[in-house]
Amino acid sequence: xxxxDTVDRILDAAEELFADRGFSETxxxxxxxxxxxxxxxVNYHFGSKNALIHAVFGRFLTPFSATLExxxxxxxxxxxxxxxxxxxxxxxxxxxxxxxxxxxxxxxxIFMRLLGLAYTQSQGHLRKFLEQEYSEPFGRxxxxxxxxTPQLSAVDRYxxxxxxxxxxxxxxxxxDALQDILRNKLGVExxxxxxxxxxxxxLAAGMQAQDAVLIPPTDTNxxxx
Amino acid sequence: xxxxDTVDRILDAAEELFADRGFSETxxxxxxxxxxxxxxxVNYHFGSKNALIHAVFGRFLTPFSATLExxxxxxxxxxxxxxxxxxxxxxxxxxxxxxxxxxxxxxxxIFMRLLGLAYTQSQGHLRKFLEQEYSEPFGRxxxxxxxxTPQLSAVDRYxxxxxxxxxxxxxxxxxDALQDILRNKLGVExxxxxxxxxxxxxLAAGMQAQDAVLIPPTDTNxxxx
DNA sequence: GTCTGTTTGAAACATACGTTTGACGCACAT
DNA sequence: ATGTGCGTCAAACGTATGTTTCAAACAGAC
Numbered sequence: 001x002x003x004x005d006t007v008d009r010i011l012d013a014a015e016e017l018f019a020d021r022g023f024s025e026t027x028x029x030x031x032x033x034x035x036x037x038x039x040x041x042v043n044y045h046f047g048s049k050n051a052l053i054h055a056v057f058g059r060f061l062t063p064f065s066a067t068l069e070x071x072x073x074x075x076x077x078x079x080x081x082x083x084x085x086x087x088x089x090x091x092x093x094x095x096x097x098x099x100x101x102x103x104x105x106x107x108x109x110i111f112m113r114l115l116g117l118a119y120t121q122s123q124g125h126l127r128k129f130l131e132q133e134y135s136e137p138f139g140r141x142x143x144x145x146x147x148x149t150p151q152l153s154a155v156d157r158y159x160x161x162x163x164x165x166x167x168x169x170x171x172x173x174x175x176d177a178l179q180d181i182l183r184n185k186l187g188v189e190x191x192x193x194x195x196x197x198x199x200x201x202x203l204a205a206g207m208q209a210q211d212a213v214l215i216p217p218t219d220t221n222x223x224x225x
Numbered sequence: 226x227x228x229x230d231t232v233d234r235i236l237d238a239a240e241e242l243f244a245d246r247g248f249s250e251t252x253x254x255x256x257x258x259x260x261x262x263x264x265x266x267v268n269y270h271f272g273s274k275n276a277l278i279h280a281v282f283g284r285f286l287t288p289f290s291a292t293l294e295x296x297x298x299x300x301x302x303x304x305x306x307x308x309x310x311x312x313x314x315x316x317x318x319x320x321x322x323x324x325x326x327x328x329x330x331x332x333x334x335i336f337m338r339l340l341g342l343a344y345t346q347s348q349g350h351l352r353k354f355l356e357q358e359y360s361e362p363f364g365r366x367x368x369x370x371x372x373x374t375p376q377l378s379a380v381d382r383y384x385x386x387x388x389x390x391x392x393x394x395x396x397x398x399x400x401d402a403l404q405d406i407l408r409n410k411l412g413v414e415x416x417x418x419x420x421x422x423x424x425x426x427x428l429a430a431g432m433q434a435q436d437a438v439l440i441p442p443t444d445t446n447x448x449x450x
Numbered sequence: 451g452t453c454t455g456t457t458t459g460a461a462a463c464a465t466a467c468g469t470t471t472g473a474c475g476c477a478c479a480t
Numbered sequence: 481a482t483g484t485g486c487g488t489c490a491a492a493c494g495t496a497t498g499t500t501t502c503a504a505a506c507a508g509a510c
Binding site: 020021022024025116117119120121122123124154155156158159160162163164165166167168169170171173174177178182185186188195198199201202203204205206207208209210211 | 383384413
């Protein structure tokens, strides 16, 4: 055949190992031996380890950003002028992620982990690369958030978006470990879809919390409902 | 003198480098050359790189957990039987963190970053070590959270605690970068204390969000106030 | 001063890494 | 049949890592 499946075998193995161990803690030799290909194949097909990492993201993120764009299109079309709500925007994002065709049942979980790692490892180089490479859907999501939270000042909105991002990236990046703990402690099985279903209301409520009073402790719970 | 300051110089350098670059991306040679001590000093004083990492955490976490314990003591004493509220508990934690004597103005930010890394790097080995080593204040905080959110199921509470942890660790760990962006974009200056003041209401609101409906999108914002 | 235990110093150790090399096999066009 | 290009392979390259070694410097006790 003109093109063997070596490339895909490498991508599959790399994706899984990166998610389990992080990028710099995963060597090319681990990847090639898991994929049962020759060590030199990575540099032959991808050029370098860094290019491999980018390729792993590209394989998922390029079709995902297309899916996301059309989900945003549908959402805005169905709203006819009025800006989509916060809940709708967040759900459009998570639905798009969950609906992506998966290579296996761990697919989503693996990829969320990779995104989380991209935000915390290698001094954020990967984060900058991804935000640049996919600035279109990224910027659009930010604009939707702005439209959905007109009551927030720009500064408040900025920080709260970081809080959301943090909760998401962190949770997803360690979702395997967290699921293990939950299984051992409470005997509960969890899917990534369920985590997302718990995360979205948390984020939406935090995003719409009453403005921060810059004076510390009160002696009653903040009324929420 | 009986004991030189070599140990502290190593700890200072390691702390900063670990926070900037992660654990496995920081070599002993970087640490010793930044600390201007001999390479062998690390293995002589600490035994191994892993033991150094543990020592870095210990230097901050041991006094901090003492401060935290007494803050919790005060809080529970002032409540006389009735369980402290969520807001009070969260504030007791952040106050304790902010009030810690700092080696420099980046102190808090550096340490938050390290905690965040501990949860995401090295397959969670560090996380397990820390939760074991400081199970006392850790478990107590968890119990306080439980008392402050009796309406939540154990599973819901578990995940929301992870969300809080993620938002906090992520934000604090990249607070330097985030503050820079905000300064350049909106011309606003921010302190760690102000970030905390914005974070706590976000977390409290998310923690007390109405139970997750496991069915996706609605067409109205979730009512919050 | 001399001895003793502790801390530093420069150098080497063994190992692992990402990358490169050059020979080899194989399909396919000529 | 023959040559050409692509993919694979074992082996090596140079570099960087964590750790160890052993001699020298230093302190304080006698």
